[in-house]
Amino acid sequence: MRGPRTGIAGLMLAMLFASASIAAAQLPEVPADAFEPSSNCSCHAALVTQWARSMHAQALTDPLYLAKLEQADRETGGAVVPFCEECHGAVAAMAGEVEDRVFSEQGGEGVTCDLCHQMTGRQEGRIGNTSIVVTPDGVKRGPHDDAVSRSHESEYSAFHETAEFCGTCHNVFHPVNGLVLEATYTEWLEGPYSGEGIVCQDCHMTPGPGVTKPNPGRAAAGGPDRPHIYTMTFVGGNVALGDPVLAEERLQAAAEIDLEAPDVVESGGAVAATVRITNVGAGHYLPTGLTDFRRMWVELVATGPDGSETLVDKREFHTVFADADGNAPVEIWDAVAVDSDDRIPPRESVENTWEAVMPEDGPLALTATLYYRSCTEEFAEKAGVDVPTTTMTSASTLVYTSEAEAEAARRQAPGASPAAGGGLLLVMTAAAMALIAAILAYFILRHRASSS
Numbered sequence: 001m002r003g004p005r006t007g008i009a010g011l012m013l014a015m016l017f018a019s020a021s022i023a024a025a026q027l028p029e030v031p032a033d034a035f036e037p038s039s040n041c042s043c044h045a046a047l048v049t050q051w052a053r054s055m056h057a058q059a060l061t062d063p064l065y066l067a068k069l070e071q072a073d074r075e076t077g078g079a080v081v082p083f084c085e086e087c088h089g090a091v092a093a094m095a096g097e098v099e100d101r102v103f104s105e106q107g108g109e110g111v112t113c114d115l116c117h118q119m120t121g122r123q124e125g126r127i128g129n130t131s132i133v134v135t136p137d138g139v140k141r142g143p144h145d146d147a148v149s150r151s152h153e154s155e156y157s158a159f160h161e162t163a164e165f166c167g168t169c170h171n172v173f174h175p176v177n178g179l180v181l182e183a184t185y186t187e188w189l190e191g192p193y194s195g196e197g198i199v200c201q202d203c204h205m206t207p208g209p210g211v212t213k214p215n216p217g218r219a220a221a222g223g224p225d226r227p228h229i230y231t232m233t234f235v236g237g238n239v240a241l242g243d244p245v246l247a248e249e250r251l252q253a254a255a256e257i258d259l260e261a262p263d264v265v266e267s268g269g270a271v272a273a274t275v276r277i278t279n280v281g282a283g284h285y286l287p288t289g290l291t292d293f294r295r296m297w298v299e300l301v302a303t304g305p306d307g308s309e310t311l312v313d314k315r316e317f318h319t320v321f322a323d324a325d326g327n328a329p330v331e332i333w334d335a336v337a338v339d340s341d342d343r344i345p346p347r348e349s350v351e352n353t354w355e356a357v358m359p360e361d362g363p364l365a366l367t368a369t370l371y372y373r374s375c376t377e378e379f380a381e382k383a384g385v386d387v388p389t390t391t392m393t394s395a396s397t398l399v400y401t402s403e404a405e406a407e408a409a410r411r412q413a414p415g416a417s418p419a420a421g422g423g424l425l426l427v428m429t430a431a432a433m434a435l436i437a438a439i440l441a442y443f444i445l446r447h448r449a450s451s452s
């Protein structure tokens with residue numbers, strides 16, 4: 001992986017990186033055979049299947065990573081590559097395999113089982129930039145003090161139950177100037193979940209999104225039945241390369257939208273709609289991690305009675321980095337400062353009030369939708385990956401031009417007669433049903449209109 005240097009800027013950057021000696025110096029030299037490949041872990045067959053679909057298993061082969069690595073290699077004259085590979089492939093880096101990218105079985109497995117299960121702590125200082133300590137003596141460290149195996153020694157490790165364990169790699173700072181590039185661990189630490197004792201493992205090593213304890217079962221063939229076992233799924237937002245079903249489910253559990261607009265606005269009037277997004281499910285900012293690369297945005301769309309759609313407004317949630325000359329956006333290796341950072345902290349909300357224009361006659365349908373993509377369409381195309389846009393959540397409401405129009409829409413809907421109901425509850429249920437029916441009727445009419 002050594003490309004031509006890109007002019008004087010590239011050369012200077014390369015010298016800067018070289019002088020900071022960021023080559024895999026943090027990690028010791030360890031031969032690859034001090035780690036076992038996942039094919040040796042057949043007693044944990046279900047866990048091997050889970051891990052094999054995760055981004056951890058693909059960390060060195062992931063085409064989005066490879067496309068970015070190729071660009072980093074080109075633009076820094078190769079200088080930054082060891083830094084990337086050390087975290088995406090610590091076993092390979094320790095075994096000296098990243099220079100020419102000829103990997104042993106275990107080295108090529110990226111963030112593999114035996115790397116994590118021979119981790120014994122973290123290095124002193126700032127948590128992140130692969131600040132792991134490994135003790136490659138064949139003993140598997142994990143969450144049980146009663147684990148017995150015929151294939152390996154086992155040892156209880158409290159470290160494996162902490163968020164710091166994950167933080168060693170899920171915090172990334174610029175190796176030369178120290179700028180924070182990824183801060184999932186710090187975001188968690190400073191958010192509400194850390195105080196409640198809810199760690200990364202509780203959300204990312206369970207069968208579904210969110211805190212889904214308990215998950216009874218056996219983690220090993222012939223092992224005991226346990227009241228709770230962790231999964232090796234490590235599901236995030238990667239629908240394209242990770243498990244698409246679990247990743248979509250997780251993205252959809254992350255946020256909620258509230259949409260508020262008046263019921264009635266006269267034609268030609270301004271409809272002020274408030275869109276509020278709350279990070280209800282992520283233990284860190286939304287989005288997190290590589291947030292200059294990810295795309296998450298909300299769109300408010302107004303649909304008129306003739307079916308015509310107008311984008312009222314949109315807002316993007318991400319980080320933009322700037323270089324020393326103030327140019328933005330720039331790639332992470334050129335970054336010296338954060339130009340802007342618009343994301344949603346855990347359990348917090350952001351709000352925008354946008355204005356649509358009321359058409360001649362109603363109703364006007366307003367729909368707010370939150371979308372997520374692992375990266376831009378251009379980058380996905382360059383990397384040759386089909387990256388879908390996931391709808392995380394959406395909310396709709398109808399606005400009428402007059403009280404009479406609203407009333408008529410309500411009456412049109414079956415079961416809408418409040419007189420039939422006795423208690424307040426019944427009236428409210430009927431009103432809710434009427435609203436649903438009105439929305440349905442509206443969309444059926446619209447569909448008929450547009451297909452005729």
Ligand code: HEC
Nearest residue numbers: 041044047048051111112113116143160161201219229230
């Ligand atoms: C990113 C690091 C990481 C990787 C990769 C990983 N594990 Fe784990 N594993 C952990 C952690 C951390 C725990 C303990 C979670 C806790 O207790 O909070 C664990 C728990 C376990 C357990 C005990 C489960 C239980 O709750 O009884 C087994 C068995 C296990 N892992 C096997 C594997 C195998 C086999 C692989 C590869 C196919 C693998 N792990 C990959 C980090 C990892």
Ligand code: HEC
Nearest residue numbers: 055059062065087088111166169200204234235236237238
């Ligand atoms: C040795 C470094 C390392 C450790 C330790 C580690 N990770 Fe990761 N993790 C990575 C890398 C590198 C990636 C990105 C791989 C890719 O997408 O190419 C990743 C990806 C992920 C993703 C997937 C993100 C997506 O977009 O879908 C999740 C979720 C995740 N890690 C959770 C965890 C959790 C939870 C722990 C702790 C139990 C942990 N990781 C420990 C390096 C690590």
Ligand code: HEC
Nearest residue numbers: 166170185188199200203236237254281282283287288289
């Ligand atoms: C309360 C549950 C919860 C906790 C705690 C939690 N996460 Fe997440 N995580 C989520 C949800 C939901 C998503 C999907 C939304 C998103 O992409 O941010 C997610 C996404 C991610 C992603 C993928 C981000 C992306 O867009 O590619 C990574 C990586 C990740 N988490 C790592 C971690 C790490 C590391 C920790 C601990 C420091 C942690 N998470 C703690 C719920 C949680």
Ligand code: HEC
Nearest residue numbers: 064065068069072083084087129130169170288289290374
């Ligand atoms: C200290 C660990 C670490 C280092 C160093 C690191 N990464 Fe990563 N990388 C991660 C983690 C963790 C994720 C997943 C975070 C998330 O999902 O948002 C990731 C994800 C990625 C992804 C997204 C992959 C996907 O499928 O969506 C790309 C691209 C990437 N890294 C490129 C690089 C490049 C290029 C470098 C070197 C300039 C680098 N990384 C250095 C930890 C690291």
